[in-house]
Amino acid sequence: MSDTSQGAASLPPPGHEPSLDEQIAAYQREFQDLDPQVEKVVSALGRLNRRMNVAYGRQVSELGISNTEWEVLKTLVVSGAPYRLGPGELAKRLGLTPAAMTHRIDRMANDGLVTRDRDENNRVRVIVELTDEGRAKWLEAMRRASAFEEDLLQDLSSEERGVLGEVLIRLLRRVEDTQPDAGGRLKDLDAQDQDGATAS
Amino acid sequence: MSDTSQGAASLPPPGHEPSLDEQIAAYQREFQDLDPQVEKVVSALGRLNRRMNVAYGRQVSELGISNTEWEVLKTLVVSGAPYRLGPGELAKRLGLTPAAMTHRIDRMANDGLVTRDRDENNRVRVIVELTDEGRAKWLEAMRRASAFEEDLLQDLSSEERGVLGEVLIRLLRRVEDTQPDAGGRLKDLDAQDQDGATAS
DNA sequence: CGTGAAGACTTTAAAGCTAAAGTTAGGATT
């Protein structure tokens, strides 16, 4: 009885992060009905997306902005010149509550990335507008992001890229049809801070 | 001078969420070097992932757990029987700081999903172990998640699924090689709460 | 015009996270 026979416990060795196949095998042991092919697609997609977001976070943090701020810049740029949206509209598109949007705009206005003014024609409304500095930051972030993205896809032929894009869009449509967004916000924490290195 | 001639501003009408193509077109207007094909793949991937996470959040919230708690359950299940890991190991795999892990374990232990004990053989270490209830929650969540996933992929042939999985894994390998995880944590906010409906 | 109701933020309280400092047990050195 000198070793850890049964009751209270000892810990297995630290262990590596499980590979995709190990993960799926583990799930199957507990839940036999699982379709490994489906799970492989879904898990790969999730892991890929996570790694990509970490990469984006590293890149934009070099520019002195966080991933969340970058999301706001992108949304304003997509809206087109003159790069103006209200807080409510921004919140809806970013999947945030209006309260969070208020604070985020505070910070970004403080940093000079956007301005915040009242609408002349309707003084209840607020207009958030991209500054030149904000636009420049977006552009530089976009440069780096697209370089990263091209590097990521470099091993795929143009045909493969096309097919991949089409398949993903089919899936996107499917999920949009199946899971309507219940009135607005699409909360998912898609973006957040990530400083360059966490290494000690 | 009765209308909004130039200076301070008025807001364009509320507007719809831009489609993928509109988004890419907007980016191209500001940044001509952008490869639309690459951007299409990347943007579709991001949107798809976001929608999926929202859907997962809705599903697990029906079971009374949050998406973040579900991530912990998954990690413990993947580790295999006897479903034990230390807080540090969990934190690393989930991309959290140890501090956040401490609090998360507090809450989950309170809810009866896991237990927290000291390691007999090394009293500095803590052992987090899945309870039967936690395992049951995981199983039910997994059932629902896999039903959702199969529904999502239903229009893809088995061959398409296979190809898609392989391509995604190639991309995953590429990003892992290119963007090493700098010593451990992979922070990205991959999971968070999402209550069923936000509608008022 | 005065009043009520609705809309669009903002404010407040509380949850959950990060960074940094603090504890405590195990090992290594001498």
Place this chain on the structure above:
DNA sequence: AATCCTAACTTTAGCTTTAAAGTCTTCACG
């Protein structure tokens, strides 16, 4: 075996976000 060092959490302070309540226009009606 005394001391220092390291590892593995936990605690504390501050930030960001959510939910709910509050404020301030504007619009519709009487």
